[in-house]
Every structure is written in C-alpha cells, then in structure tokens.
Amino acid sequence: MEFETKGLRVDLSRAEWFTSTRSGPDGDNCVEVAFVGEAIAVRDSKNPAAATLIFTTAEWDAFVGGAKDGEFDL
Template sequence: MSVPDLSGVNWRKSSFSGETGACIEVADGLPCVLPVRDSKDPAGPSLVFSADAWSAFVAGVRAGEFDF
C-alpha cells in the first residue's frame, strides 16, 4: 500500500473524545485507506490503515476484544 499525500486532508476528532485530550483524529475521503494521528501532535507522524484493517479494528473495539 502506498502512503497517500496527507497535506490537504481534513482531520476530525472522534465523537467519543472527551475533554481529556487523549484522542485520535482520522481523515475521511481517501479511497481504500484511513489515516490516523494523535490529536495532541498534529505535525507528528500519521498511521495509514487499509479500510479492511480499520474496519476489523473497530469491530474488535466494539466487541470488547481490547478491554482489560
């Protein structure tokens, strides 16, 4: 998977982000990939996941697979 140019994307915070500042931002609208970054470090690195990998991760979160 090639890394897309993220310089012009619109980032949005999760609707579950509270006032803690510990959240992620995602960029929508890119075909087949979902970029993710730390909202506290917008100039820092971004991770880019395939749409299938991100969907599997979200399903796991919803199913409680990462609860401890």
C-alpha cells in the same frame, strides 16, 4: 504530501481530520482520523506534525469490529 504505502497512494495535504464525538472536552488522549480515498489515516491530536498511521479499509474494519466486540477491553 503524497506517498505510497501498502499499495495505496495517499495524499494527506487535503485530508479532513476529525476527532471522536466521545473525546473528552480537554482532548488529553485523543487521536484524529481522516478517510483519504481507500486509506484511513490516524494521528495524535496534540502533535499532528508527528507520525501518521495509515490503515487499509480492511485493517480499519477489523479494528472497529474488534473494538465493538470488546476485544480490547481490559
């Protein structure tokens, strides 16, 4: 499955998906991430056939930086 978004050509057919090492043993609230060329794909681990979110490396870096800085802490 190849498509274009955000100026990136993304082919998810050979994506290698992984979950966080911090995911719980039950995997109740987990997402899977795949680094596909210049794109980062994110999907629900319980429903991998559902929609997949695609981020550019800049968007992903901003998200990870914000998480590390506590921007999303309640």
